Amino acid sequence: MKVANRRKFLALGPALGGALVGCSGEKKQQAAAEDDGPNRLGKPVSEYGERSQFEKTHRLKPETKTPEQASTKTPLAEIHGMITPSALHFERHHAGVPALDPAKHSLMIHGMVERPLLFSMAELKRLPSVSKIHFIECAGNSGSEWGAKPAPDAQTSHGLVSCSEWTGVPLALLLEEAGAKKEATWIIAEGADACKMNRSIPIAKAKGDIIVAYAQNGEALRPEQGYPLRLVIPGWEGNINVKWLRRLELTDQPAMSRQETSKYTDLEASGKARQFTFVMDAKSLITFPSGGRKLEGPGFYEVRGIAWSGRGRISKVEISADGGKTWQAAALQDPVLPMALTRFRFPWRWDGAECTLLSRCTDETGYLQPTRAELIAVRGMNSNYHYNGVHGWKVEAGGNVTQVVQPV
């Protein structure tokens, strides 16, 4: 035991530089004085807690004249674990956040069904329910990486992904109740925002794992996430997870709506556009160290990040500290859940020299996250959506961390 402790100490101790300070005598007294805490009573209990006055982490507001038709991103470098705080979940609105009264909100299921149905929120909450932890990612997440101009930090490059525990009614159950006619092949989902944003969903997925969700991370959905009702479509691009859900119409063709024709299609190099590219492919991102940070000197660091796949569980994350020459497996935090963010960690000793840190992931289907060159060779560079190339950060000799753009 003693030897093991000593070995452990030698491995980590110097890695922290002056971090592991022996505190005896004067130093201990100083520590005790500094750390004496307030000796008066603190704040009383409260009805609904708020974060500390010292915490300032926030979503970056875009510089825009139309903040109702805009997005904000999750500060990925400042958060921890698998669950994204609801207050920091990314946003993407097309007509602002409506203030819907749940007592007046309803969901209509109609079109090619045996029995058109209308549910109040109270009625939905009586039905069999499910709770699942899933990421939601905008199709445009990391879209800036298609270009040659690197984004400065993790929030800017990849912040359009977040992960919550969602609770609601399985859509499959509602469809069984309504009785989908056999000619119904699509469902058009419509929101109650001012633009009545709508998207078309193939019925096979609708009979699968989609949740008509009314709760997020234990409480009611946040307004920006569709209060009081939204679709959660595990693994599929964010835009189709329709928020402020008010209507589901079963049809025999897609709506060909604005958001699935002029937007959220992928223009290939040939000039042809891929449409209905729903699934978010496997992606990983190192969140520490990441752009805008400065390492304080050589020594031990824990490289941390997140990986996710719209096709199931993450099975492996590998880290390269030499720009892709060699790769080593990172540890995955359990539980590793399908279509959920998976936290990875990798112990790393920085020698102080300039280096490039990369991550790549593999999902349970065997799919390996492609390099930027591999992705562009297949998809071209015309699209704004579905970028999932291997991403890197350069650690400069002085400790500053900046983004690397991988060569094509």
Add this chain to the structure above:
Amino acid sequence: MKVANRRKFLALGPALGGALVGCSGEKKQQAAAEDDGPNRLGKPVSEYGERSQFEKTHRLKPETKTPEQASTKTPLAEIHGMITPSALHFERHHAGVPALDPAKHSLMIHGMVERPLLFSMAELKRLPSVSKIHFIECAGNSGSEWGAKPAPDAQTSHGLVSCSEWTGVPLALLLEEAGAKKEATWIIAEGADACKMNRSIPIAKAKGDIIVAYAQNGEALRPEQGYPLRLVIPGWEGNINVKWLRRLELTDQPAMSRQETSKYTDLEASGKARQFTFVMDAKSLITFPSGGRKLEGPGFYEVRGIAWSGRGRISKVEISADGGKTWQAAALQDPVLPMALTRFRFPWRWDGAECTLLSRCTDETGYLQPTRAELIAVRGMNSNYHYNGVHGWKVEAGGNVTQVVQPV
């Protein structure tokens, strides 16, 4: 398929009474008009989200002259899934919530160690980390059930339990760094609140799964939960999960502090007190239907609740709708995690007659939650702590739900 749908419809439809309304013609138009939503732009994006103005769920403030030395409870009947919203995590403070500046906060590890250590928050965050979903439960939770006077609702009876994803440094790692001397058998953990609340932890547990946590549900700990640093001691009574942690002293005996002598000990019928009764035994609670609710009439309801054990995973939850004569297995929501709340669900058709709903759980050690009579036969009725008897709700013929006190 058609037959299956019809069967499903017949099973659920009448169960909902008038809930599944066919909407065609006039009804459909009315629905569309009611549900038209605002046709003006909604709110813009924001830096840090807040819940809807329509949501009022809150912790009940106690009627007390000393709200700094008090507790609030999680509204268990109003929350969903496994994760408790941080804003609704139960509270128990002995000297109020201190406003600690993380830039000035430190953790000292000293006493019977080879190398006394002092860590700033920044230094702790560089070390290898872990994220785990665990419940924390006050030893006094459901303590009112020892008596014969029933608590009116789930929050009042059982609301001193909550569950979060905690991120921090394994305490075992810090102890390896410090080098615990072999005579060290206890660790005294001390908070930075005004009363410097302290508790003693056997070193075996400290070398196990304890987390020195700085994050909760993705962001920094909430002030009421120990910001910026606390212990998370999986499965052990809440009081020992010391908040605002500032000092860990290794010793060869427990501190015998106020909170482990006059409080948090269990007086048996014989007059002897059990001390250091750390582990929270398996417990379950039906949260819907629960006290204070009123069922709207006969038909289908999903019985929902939570189960947890300080000894590992929940392996089974059973529901009785006839006061304990017969039991049926409930569905457990995956992932079922050790020392975490586990959501259970049970489809139930109420015939409108008075009945008693009970839940009982079994954990992976094979331990079965005892009846109230079984518990009292072993422990007597002198203690305020560690009540985990089977709990029930009476559904009256009119639909009102009240608590049942099981006979001794």
